[in-house]
Amino acid sequence: MKSQSQEGYYGNYGGSFIPEILVPAIHEITREFEAVKQEPSFWQQYCDLLSGYSGRPTPLTYADRLTEHFGRAKIYIKREDLNHSGAHKLNNALGQALLAKRMNKTRLIAETGAGQHGVATATVAAKLGMQATIYMGREDMERQYANVFWMKRLGAEVVPVDYGTRTLKDAINEAFRDWVSSFETTHYVLGTASGPHPFPALVAYFQNIIGIEARDQMLGLEGRLPSRVYACVGGGSNALGVFQAFFPDPEVELVGVEAGGQGPNSGKHAVRIAYGQGKPGIAQGYKTLFLQDRDGQMTDTYSVAAGLDYTGVSPILADLSEQGRVRFTAATDEEVVRTLQLVMRKEGIIPALESTHAFAGALQDIAESSSSDIFLINMSGRGDKDIFNIAEGLRDEEWTEFIHRKHTQYAK
Template structure:
């Protein structure tokens, strides 16, 4: 396990702004909770023992560092850049989400909280939060949109088995943005005993910096691993972008290395003309607004009402984007593209059949974005793709997207078995 401390560039914002993005737009009742969180966040940044404890638990409990795998068959398939895959799918619970959930749960205990709450879309953050709650002896409630519960019921099952309460959100689009709203309502009424483990690098200050701080472990490892493997920096780094936690996790180690191009891949859904996507920046449809405690680029109408979003990947089905990433995009430091559902399903099959890996649908957006641009690379280039999670949770969605008739027949048989009287 590396003993390097987390990068400080995004953690040290004084007012919670990154350029014109960020801030703290919260109801007065939550002001004491945010003030306590800001003070405690500053304290742990100045306390090396906290980071050392965090790193040690990640190593002993979660299995970090996760590997950086050379994709030899994908590299041969394209005949261009040497492709490396950062294997966050091998992190405990199957995604990068545990990094942040563990860090915030440790912070909650430091603050004397006995309960943690969280929102989740794809369910990976919910599972990670339920897992660390069980590990550290905390009560947990997870808010999840009813639509996402249907899409990701396997994760709902595991959250409940881990001892967490899963609270369905049954208004609005019944997806991630609604789950965030409901979690904030809970926190407003319970913050004296409860900490909100926000799952992505968005929301009011200090959450974007806090989540980026804990996820920075990804990029710290990648930089060291590629230097040992190739003796150089990568030419390009690709990551999917919903709220932005896995992207910032891998990007922030390289933001000062101007030779490294950073590419965020948003959910293109059914395409730019369809209105069914979650591409805030890549399609140029996001506009500056304030919602859920912060200012960033949102998909919204002319009256500032949030639009419904869509993605085959529940974890990318979000109306806003991290204020840190919005600022990096405005600076030209991160380039945004979008991958459609069709491109994602095609990329998924290629990755499975060449590398024997099953990336989550969210992570597969990063693969799809990289594959589309592979012709523009050369054999001397090195490309990193952050595989932020594994695809076990997506088996129903993948089978449906691929129109797998054998799977449909299996589901019918299981339905008939469950319908039979005991």
């Protein structure tokens, strides 16, 4: 990866474009982040909590039946779904919460799309005795209400965002508005590797544990590195988490899979790089590739997976794409639903809709592979949160009847 400049740029992307009032808060985070990177005791504290509380290391599962089904590359799955709270998001939330405690903050705020980052933030706030406020677009709340329920039960305040597309982009805007007026007591646990410096580096740092484990596990199981590593890409946290450990290995191809929605010409997708539709711009505190109109206004995005429904992408990944180190592709909703059914039936595993994009990207390439290849897929989260969306996508009539019965029962 190209070295980061002092201003937090990665090639042409990154930086910190923030209101003057937030400069002290950003400087404080940057200072403390640089300090903890030099303190082995902080990393050890972090790893101890991941081990004793979150259940790391997560396993690397050989998908033997899926491999046999295609008769091509061997397929391995990095099981972030088995991380406490059901996704990779806890890695970052826990690390940032420890950093917040170090800075004597008493409150955490966060944005969330699919809800997994919100649950992770609410979880660590409860564990560490802190307050939590989670901003979530109303559209995403409707799609992921199970996660809203758990955030509230964990003691967090969940604030709906009712303007714009009412999705992740708008939730980030509201979280920044809160932070402007509360940063003296509050830390913003930004959930993805985007936003103003140092957040991209900060999130990537805490998510790096995924790739560190996966690399060691692959060498232990196969005695070699994988041919390709696949990860879904919304903002970029899980992708950078698994990719970083393989940056020094040019023989390992890194593949990011974006949310193709209803296809490249539909206007209903969230693909910044693979379709070539993302344009450089500055928003939400940083410069990257955004989906935007001719006037530079951010355009609406869409995906069956709420966690991938974002208009921008990590500046680190935008730079890696330009370097040619990460190849980007996209999977449509239709491909994702079809792939989800296959993975469930063949492996007895239910990936999140976000993670299923990574599986779909790998299966796009499977025909050109051979038995000497190894595909590693980062399964960033589990799919029980998506039961309503999955049932709708599968047009499951029994599920629809069940919902109607429950509605009638509660209406009485």
